[in-house]
Amino acid sequence: MSMEIAIPQTVERENYLNKEYGVWSWLLTTDHKRIALLYLVSITFFFFIGGFFALLIRLELLTPAGDLVQADTYNKLFTMHGMVMVFFFLIPSIPAVLGNFLVPMMVGAKDLAFPRINLLSWYLYIIGGAIMLHCMLTGGVDTGWTFYTPFSTNFTNTKIVEAGIAIFIAGFSSILTGLNFVVTIHRMRAPGMTWSRLPLFIWAHYATSIIQLLGTPVIAITIVLVACERALHLGIFDPKLGGDPLLFQHLFWFYSHPAVYIMILPSMGVITEIIACFSRKRIFGYHFVAFSSIAIAVFGFLVWAHHMFVAGISIYSALVFSFLSYAVALPSAIKVFNWTATLYKGSIHYDAPMLYAFGFLGLFTMGGLTGLFLAALGLDVHVHDTYFVIAHFHYIMVGGAVMGYLGGMHFWWPKISGKLYPEGWARLAALIVFIGFNLTFFPQFVLGYMGMPRRYYDYSHMPEFQVLNVLSTAGATVLGVGYLLPMIYFLWSMRYGKPASDNPWNAAGLEWKTASPPPTFNFDEEPVVTWEAYNYDELDAPPQKQEVTVG
Amino acid sequence: MADSSTIMGLHQEEEHHPQLLHHFADAGQQRDAASLGMWVFLATEVMFFGGMFCAYLIYRHWYFGDFGAASKSIDATLGATNTAVLICSSLTVVLAVWAAQTARRALLIGMLVVTMLFGLAFLGIKGYEYYQKFEEHHVPGASFSFDHVPIPGHPGEYANPRHAQIYFSLYFLMTGIHALHMIVGLGIFTWLLVMACKGRFTPEYYTPVEIGGLYWHFVDIIWIYLFPLLYLIDRHP
Amino acid sequence: MTGHASAKSPLKMYFAVWATLLVFTLVTFKVAFIELGPFNAVVALVIATLKATLVALFFMHIWHAGERLIKVAVAAAIFFLFLLLGLTLSDYLTRPWS
Structure with missing residues (x-):
């Protein structure tokens, strides 16, 4: 320490990346930014495993005959694809990576409220992930990611309990992340950072955390019940013993429908930041966007039985759930209208993050509107369990959540790594992802409407489905290239990228007022917030204004 | 540099002696964060138990009489005793928090010990109940038997053993997971006891006692509901 | 306190x-x-x-x-518990066949 008296100008500033080196400085870190990067590496790993399964599924469906894999293997492929992507990629994706990195900085705190719990949550994720990997390598599960009873409890001979334990543990990781966010947002805001000055990214994460906290425990107890039922044949979900399999579906979807909002809400938060920055405007209707996030979180809990319309629930109850499902479209629509209104007369820049944001707008709108088809009691009977459903939720989860995740990764990459990514390649990748995505999933809407059921590996009795399936598989290949590109140039830029300034986008928000990459405790001095959120008119007002000093 | 390293040293010492962690502005913020954290965690616990209460509600509604007959086979006096034990333990917890607040270390240690004794007593009684059920073949599984048990209020009608088995499944799951929470609580209180013996708690810093206490009271509240739902349905002759 | x-x-x-x-x-x-x-x-x-x-x-x-925030947290937990119980019962209590 005493050696560092005269620091030459050429030496890099101390930041969270170069403060310490070595494996243990990462594995035992309590710095939210380092934990975010641990998550980034882990979820990327699972993303490519899940993607590999998707690739095999698409390859099998290239031809009508079931010729690439056996029926049992196919069942395992789509099950493991779903379980890995939902529980080990999408749910942790934006909250655990971008949220972990940005929530403390955006509210002006040195760290999350409970740094050690934050590290614990990463370890829980890793333990859950390791169990899931072991489960996959030793046989996997063939029930579909929903592991419906009584098939999962009484009939399948695959590793339900092990997969259940993996999801149970990963669920606790998710709960602890949500708990950390809620407490941080309530208790750790910098002086002057009032609720209506918070970036909408924070509001979105607050809403997400509510769902993580109140929904996840229900899937946890459901998994416990399934495991007990499977091991001891208690009869709770077994119609033969007086139980009701529909009860499982109620409990499962009580979490798993809101879980979709765990995936999409943070993405909406990312998109809000990007659209404001690249339109150089304050977001239109700040409070509407903020409270629509909370409304989505609450309404999201009221709609779960629309997954069960044809499963034999009461028709009167189904009417209520159908109505409520339409209601949840309102806050989503408010957001889309407000983003569009923000664009109006904005000074729009077509940088890569904005391209992803545009992609999100279109794809999320399509995914949302087709969701209304499915919420309609009559139409749902026709398209239930067809590729229409698959296309719908991939438009939300991939077209929405993953587009937002990639947009956010590009937007904040200079802050995370301190390096600029190659803009030309990034725009190209955004375009490839958009084209590949639509090519993959739009044909599935048509297929589903024509009646192709999901989870079938052989459609040789309906060879006319092949053209659309070939299109879809071709699209998946393009999409795969689109996903590989950012990974390659992000890695490349870490070594060869141009150094990023503290605020390369000239964006509003506290995270841009500190160094890139930020120091370990985020700010050299505690920020005091005296400006409103998204003050782009102030940022842009004088042509070459000097850097705004904090405090 | 020398100054800053002294500050660093102090800082580390503070961290070692669990007072103010580096990322909090002051002790008040740290205490408020910890307390909110525990409350939010308890909210998730409500939902965790909520799933089982939901299953209970539906099968109680479907198999009203069978549940009554099955409930009658467990010992309500033991259940009531356990309720009293837990209520007493809640009192000792709240006294422990008060002792920590007012710097009464001996009382704090004493109350923590008494709380744990109550906790152990609860688990002992619970274990005895489980043993009874095991003897009577009321544990769900291969050797479960519940034949010719009359349904209360319906002379001549007998409980369906399969439906009674659902009652007993829920009984064991709900009380079992509750007991698991008790064991976790005992772990937390053991840690609090060690810390209290080391003199870590002062009127300025007793947050762990406070939030450990919150957890204990919550487990008590769950039992307050389990007792009538599992033990007291259709008791009347 | x-x-x-x-x-x-x-x-x-x-x-x-x-x-x-x-x-x-x-x-x-x-x-x-x-x-x-x-x-x-x-x-x-x-x-x-x-x-x-x-x-x-x-x-x-x-x-x-x-403080009010703690009360809101408790109220939220109770509210969502009743959502789970209530909406599930809305199915079970109105099934015409059971």
Whole structure:
């Protein structure tokens, strides 16, 4: 320490990346930014495993005959694809990576409220992930990611309990992340950072955390019940013993429908930041966007039985759930209208993050509107369990959540790594992802409407489905290239990228007022917030204004 | 540099002696964060138990009489005793928090010990109940038997053993997971006891006692509901 | 918290709450053996709720020291629990075939 008296100008500033080196400085870190990067590496790993399964599924469906894999293997492929992507990629994706990195900085705190719990949550994720990997390598599960009873409890001979334990543990990781966010947002805001000055990214994460906290425990107890039922044949979900399999579906979807909002809400938060920055405007209707996030979180809990319309629930109850499902479209629509209104007369820049944001707008709108088809009691009977459903939720989860995740990764990459990514390649990748995505999933809407059921590996009795399936598989290949590109140039830029300034986008928000990459405790001095959120008119007002000093 | 390293040293010492962690502005913020954290965690616990209460509600509604007959086979006096034990333990917890607040270390240690004794007593009684059920073949599984048990209020009608088995499944799951929470609580209180013996708690810093206490009271509240739902349905002759 | 403790000893209140809880336990136990028809369950649950409320308000200090945020957290938990129970029951209670 005493050696560092005269620091030459050429030496890099101390930041969270170069403060310490070595494996243990990462594995035992309590710095939210380092934990975010641990998550980034882990979820990327699972993303490519899940993607590999998707690739095999698409390859099998290239031809009508079931010729690439056996029926049992196919069942395992789509099950493991779903379980890995939902529980080990999408749910942790934006909250655990971008949220972990940005929530403390955006509210002006040195760290999350409970740094050690934050590290614990990463370890829980890793333990859950390791169990899931072991489960996959030793046989996997063939029930579909929903592991419906009584098939999962009484009939399948695959590793339900092990997969259940993996999801149970990963669920606790998710709960602890949500708990950390809620407490941080309530208790750790910098002086002057009032609720209506918070970036909408924070509001979105607050809403997400509510769902993580109140929904996840229900899937946890459901998994416990399934495991007990499977091991001891208690009869709770077994119609033969007086139980009701529909009860499982109620409990499962009580979490798993809101879980979709765990995936999409943070993405909406990312998109809000990007659209404001690249339109150089304050977001239109700040409070509407903020409270629509909370409304989505609450309404999201009221709609779960629309997954069960044809499963034999009461028709009167189904009417209520159908109505409520339409209601949840309102806050989503408010957001889309407000983003569009923000664009109006904005000074729009077509940088890569904005391209992803545009992609999100279109794809999320399509995914949302087709969701209304499915919420309609009559139409749902026709398209239930067809590729229409698959296309719908991939438009939300991939077209929405993953587009937002990639947009956010590009937007904040200079802050995370301190390096600029190659803009030309990034725009190209955004375009490839958009084209590949639509090519993959739009044909599935048509297929589903024509009646192709999901989870079938052989459609040789309906060879006319092949053209659309070939299109879809071709699209998946393009999409795969689109996903590989950012990974390659992000890695490349870490070594060869141009150094990023503290605020390369000239964006509003506290995270841009500190160094890139930020120091370990985020700010050299505690920020005091005296400006409103998204003050782009102030940022842009004088042509070459000097850097705004904090405090 | 020398100054800053002294500050660093102090800082580390503070961290070692669990007072103010580096990322909090002051002790008040740290205490408020910890307390909110525990409350939010308890909210998730409500939902965790909520799933089982939901299953209970539906099968109680479907198999009203069978549940009554099955409930009658467990010992309500033991259940009531356990309720009293837990209520007493809640009192000792709240006294422990008060002792920590007012710097009464001996009382704090004493109350923590008494709380744990109550906790152990609860688990002992619970274990005895489980043993009874095991003897009577009321544990769900291969050797479960519940034949010719009359349904209360319906002379001549007998409980369906399969439906009674659902009652007993829920009984064991709900009380079992509750007991698991008790064991976790005992772990937390053991840690609090060690810390209290080391003199870590002062009127300025007793947050762990406070939030450990919150957890204990919550487990008590769950039992307050389990007792009538599992033990007291259709008791009347 | 510390302010309250130094201002007035809460011990009397703690013991009063404790005694009330024990009395409620005895009452609910005794009432269970009296035939009240459907009201047995109602009485049992009302008494349980009273007891839980007492524990939450006085032992968990919501009444004296709890800020509004804590109350909101408790209310949210109860609200979402009732959503789970209520909406699930909306299916079970209206099935025409069961």
